[in-house]
Amino acid sequence: MIIKDNAREYDMKKFDEYSSMTQGIINRLIYSRFDSIRSLLANNRCNKLRASTLKEMIQNENDLERIKKVFDYSTEEIIFYVDYSIKNFPFVK
Numbered sequence: 402m403i404i405k406d407n408a409r410e411y412d413m414k415k416f417d418e419y420s421s422m423t424q425g426i427i428n429r430l431i432y433s434r435f436d437s438i439r440s441l442l443a444n445n446r447c448n449k450l451r452a453s454t455l456k457e458m459i460q461n462e463n464d465l466e467r468i469k470k471v472f473d474y475s476t477e478e479i480i481f482y483v484d485y486s487i488k489n490f491p492f493v494k
Contacts, residue, residue, distance in 0.1 A: 402481050406430055428489070435486035435493070438468055438479060452487045452494055459483055 402413045443450045458464045486493045
């Protein structure tokens with residue numbers, strides 16, 4: 402997966418080759434996008450959606466289309482951001 406951030410591109414296949422600072426930037430970018438997706442789909446922004454609920458919601462075509470319209474992410478990107486966040490960030494529950 403190639404993650405684009407303005408003019409920068411990060412190849413997740415080469416994640417381990419990047420410096421720890423660049424890895425931190427990538428992780429913050431992914432978490433930020435995950436959090437934006439979660440906030441968009443939440444009915445009550447004060448209570449964040451559980452990761453399992455969010456994962457179920459992105460299986461719904463209507464929710465996927467809503468995310469695509471607002472953020473201009475592809476389906477693969479949306480699924481990647483959610484899955485990566487669940488697997489790699491212990492604070493995502």
